[in-house]
Amino acid sequence: MEKTLYELRTFHLTGRKIDEDFADLGGLDLVPALLSRYRDLTQIRYDYPLVLIEGGGGSYVQSLASITNGILQVIAPEGIEGERTRKNLLNLEMEMRALSAESGRCALSKLWEAAASKILSGSDLSGEEKKLLEANLTRAKGALKIDGEVIECNGEASSSLFVHGWKVFENKRAQSVLERLEGLIVGLSGILRSDELKSDEALSADSLRGSVGTSFEDSFDFSVLADSLVESSQESHLPKKRRERVRFALTVLESQRFFASRLDNRGKEGDGPYPFVVDSCTDVLKTYRDRIPHMVDFVKAVRIAELELANEYDEAKHDPFFEQFGEGSLSKEDISYFPSYLVCLENSKYDDANKATLVEILSSDLPIKVLVEPEEAIGSSSVKSDRSPLGGWDLQLANLAMSLGSAYVLQASNSSLYMMSEAISEGLGYQGPALFNVFSGSVASFPNLAPYLVSASAAQARAFPAFVYDPGAGENWAARFNVVDANPQAESDWPVDAFNYEDQDLQAVNEDLAFTFVDFVASDKRLSENFISVPQASWNANMVPASEYLELADEKAADKVPYILMVDGKSVLHRVVATHNIISAARRHAETWRNLQELGGINNSHALALLEREKEAWEEEKKREIEEIRTELGAEAEQIVAAEAPALEEGAEAAEVVEVKGPIEEACIETPRCNACDECTKKNPKMFMYNENKQAYIADIDAGTFRDLVESAEVCKVAIIHPGKPRNLDEANLEELIKRAEPFNVAP
Numbered sequence: 024m025e026k027t028l029y030e031l032r033t034f035h036l037t038g039r040k041i042d043e044d045f046a047d048l049g050g051l052d053l054v055p056a057l058l059s060r061y062r063d064l065t066q067i068r069y070d071y072p073l074v075l076i077e078g079g080g081g082s083y084v085q086s087l088a089s090i091t092n093g094i095l096q097v098i099a100p101e102g103i104e105g106e107r108t109r110k111n112l113l114n115l116e117m118e119m120r121a122l123s124a125e126s127g128r129c130a131l132s133k134l135w136e137a138a139a140s141k142i143l144s145g146s147d148l149s150g151e152e153k154k155l156l157e158a159n160l161t162r163a164k165g166a167l168k169i170d171g172e173v174i175e176c177n178g179e180a181s182s183s184l185f186v187h188g189w190k191v192f193e194n195k196r197a198q199s200v201l202e203r204l205e206g207l208i209v210g211l212s213g214i215l216r217s218d219e220l221k222s223d224e225a226l227s228a229d230s231l232r233g234s235v236g237t238s239f240e241d242s243f244d245f246s247v248l249a250d251s252l253v254e255s256s257q258e259s260h261l262p263k264k265r266r267e268r269v270r271f272a273l274t275v276l277e278s279q280r281f282f283a284s285r286l287d288n289r290g291k292e293g294d295g296p297y298p299f300v301v302d303s304c305t306d307v308l309k310t311y312r313d314r315i316p317h318m319v320d321f322v323k324a325v326r327i328a329e330l331e332l333a334n335e336y337d338e339a340k341h342d343p344f345f346e347q348f349g350e351g352s353l354s355k356e357d358i359s360y361f362p363s364y365l366v367c368l369e370n371s372k373y374d375d376a377n378k379a380t381l382v383e384i385l386s387s388d389l390p391i392k393v394l395v396e397p398e399e400a401i402g403s404s405s406v407k408s409d410r411s412p413l414g415g416w417d418l419q420l421a422n423l424a425m426s427l428g429s430a431y432v433l434q435a436s437n438s439s440l441y442m443m444s445e446a447i448s449e450g451l452g453y454q455g456p457a458l459f460n461v462f463s464g465s466v467a468s469f470p471n472l473a474p475y476l477v478s479a480s481a482a483q484a485r486a487f488p489a490f491v492y493d494p495g496a497g498e499n500w501a502a503r504f505n506v507v508d509a510n511p512q513a514e515s516d517w518p519v520d521a522f523n524y525e526d527q528d529l530q531a532v533n534e535d536l537a538f539t540f541v542d543f544v545a546s547d548k549r550l551s552e553n554f555i556s557v558p559q560a561s562w563n564a565n566m567v568p569a570s571e572y573l574e575l576a577d578e579k580a581a582d583k584v585p586y587i588l589m590v591d592g593k594s595v596l597h598r599v600v601a602t603h604n605i606i607s608a609a610r611r612h613a614e615t616w617r618n619l620q621e622l623g624g625i626n627n628s629h630a631l632a633l634l635e636r637e638k639e640a641w642e643e644e645k646k647r648e649i650e651e652i653r654t655e656l657g658a659e660a661e662q663i664v665a666a667e668a669p670a671l672e673e674g675a676e677a678a679e680v681v682e683v684k685g686p687i688e689e690a691c692i693e694t695p696r697c698n699a700c701d702e703c704t705k706k707n708p709k710m711f712m713y714n715e716n717k718q719a720y721i722a723d724i725d726a727g728t729f730r731d732l733v734e735s736a737e738v739c740k741v742a743i744i745h746p747g748k749p750r751n752l753d754e755a756n757l758e759e760l761i762k763r764a765e766p767f768n769v770a771p
């Protein structure tokens with residue numbers, strides 16, 4: 024045993040294998056124990072594949088599972104009646120999963136049809152049963168009211184999702200701008216037309232309708248427009264200056280390239296709407312700057328058009344204003360009308376110039392959204408020594424962006440994208456810059472795990488935690504920063520899950536296992552030299568789970584060896600020992616995670632320190648009160664105080680627990696004895712509340728009357744409410760209430 028421990032410790036400390044029985048992980052096809060049940064993802068209902076929903080209306084993305092669930096709610100009645108339908112549709116979903124994994128991207132409608140026809144052609148059901156199956160699948164297809172591209176969790180998932188989400192968001196936003204724009208174009212055309220024809224007939228509703236074509240004749244109320252134009256052009260000829268001004272505005276609005284207008288009939292090659300989705304930060308910044316003069320002209324034209332159509336253009340006042348109109352005249356609101364830019368930063372373009380420009384963008388207030396996809400969740404160099412950076416620039420990027428303060432920042436793994444789809448939408452709609460730092464999990468160095476599992480385990484292991492920083496969400500960190508919603512068991516160092524297996528004696532074993540950074544990197548073949556599988560004969564009591572080892576002080580860890588559980592392709596359990604470098608990297612990742620927790624309000628050290636100070640102050644105050652009682656009451660009180668003092672010295676915590684015998688003067692509850700009967704909390708929910716153990720305490724003594732206290736004491740089934748003395752001596756019927764309170768003011 025001692026020899027084995029020595030050999031294991033040697034490997035742990037130096038990475039040198041001196042016992043050939045210790046196997047390298049390379050050829051063992053091992054996966055972390057908690058992931059072993061997910062080896063075949065096509066048989067599991069999880070977030071992917073995702074469907075990028077076409078058209079407006081509801082959500083821009085849905086999981087295949089949520090679509091199936093929605094249809095089942097419509098067509099499958101509760102209970103046994105709907106059982107066959109549920110089974111048929113869930114089979115169809117599984118078939119779609121398998122086909123999607125095989126074939127890659129395609130439309131949901133096509134995938135659905137392919138899966139349904141495969142199920143029907145492969146079915147060995149008898150005639151009547153087959154007809155029922157066919158009827159159920161047809162009914163389900165009839166209830167499918169949406170379509171869109173189906174995407175798998177792979178290296179392209181995040182860019183597909185973000186580009187799609189961006190398009191949906193921008194199309195929605197463009198609707199109102201376009202309506203306004205097209206109205207202005209029709210109106211300005213009407214003014215010029217009336218001047219050319221010099222007749223009211225030219226401004227009739229029919230004439231205006233005819234002048235803009237039939238493609239959107241339902242969009243405008245031409246009668247209203249005609250009335251307003253006739254009114255505003257009673258003078259038969261437009262002055263030259265005005266005509267030129269109207270023509271300028273019309274030309275700019277008709278030739279603008281920021282929005283794809285239904286009035287767009289340019290048709291010249293090379294024209295058409297500008298592209299807004301690009302792959303480089305340096306390009307986007309240059310493009311944005313190049314387009315500023317066109318933005319200025321566009322806004323100027325819109326304002327002139329509005330004034331002209333309202334017949335409110337005053338040359339003396341407005342001419343000087345528009346002559347000076349330039350980049351500095353654009354307000355935030357003006358800029359917010361234009362589409363934002365989306366940069367899907369290609370890894371091949373992730374050079375120093377792009378990094379520098381990215382920081383410039385994130386420090387600005389420009390409407391530029393940048394999607395960055397780090398190729399790995401940890402830098403392999405980060406486990407080589409204690410001094411190596413954790414993941415380098417790519418993985419510190421989101422922290423850097425948060426520190427700049429003005430950008431919306433979202434960090435996530437592909438596995439969390441569906442759960443965070445609303446936060447993604449918020450970021451795409453944020454007025455200023457946004458950074459989306461997304462780890463795809465599509466990494467060649469994890470050959471035994473599907474990309475979804477790599478990305479999910481990077482998040483679970485706190486190697487790539489998810490968070491959102493929204494500078495527009497409020498005044499402080501509590502409102503702006505959220506690390507809780509998207510991370511599993513965010514309040515813990517590591518998430519813990521149940522693991523069930525059979526031991527060598529075929530006895531069922533149920534264990535709670537933590538999923539640590541060590542579990543995550545054990546699947547990374549670049550780091551395989553940092554792990555060995557230990558044969559069962561060499562397992563010993565000095566081997567401790569990595570999650571426990573990480574908690575040990577150095578002196579306690581001195582004779583221990585950390586291991587994790589992994590499972591091979593034949594479902595055999597292995598204990599895998601990790602080197603000191605891996606443990607050290609895990610500690611540093613845990614530390615980084617704790618910093619994020621603190622920012623997110625979990626285990627905040629300032630709050631804990633404040634609590635400790637308050638507790639000490641409270642204890643001091645109680646000691647002082649006891650001293651006063653001792654002085655006032657003499658020897659009799661000595662006995663009482665002596666009996667209670669130890670509890671105080673041990674630091675009894677809850678202020679609402681009674682500490683001193685004798686008539687109770689201040690209202691209190693013996694909280695630890697509360698059985699949560701709801702009587703007091705129902706009577707006055709502001710005065711009485713439950714703590715985290717669902718036991719009542721007095722939350723706000725001033726939120727009610729002395730009567731509330733007395734009556735609650737009377738209904739409290741365990742007689743633990745002590746009303747004390749009334750605080751408001753003007754309260755009605757005090758004499759009677761004090762009398763009723765007396766039996767409850769005797770200390771326990």
Ligand code: SF4
Pocket residue numbers: 692696697698699700701702703704718719735738739740741742743744
């Ligand atoms: S009435 Fe008594 S037992 Fe009931 S919730 Fe209140 S304190 Fe607890």
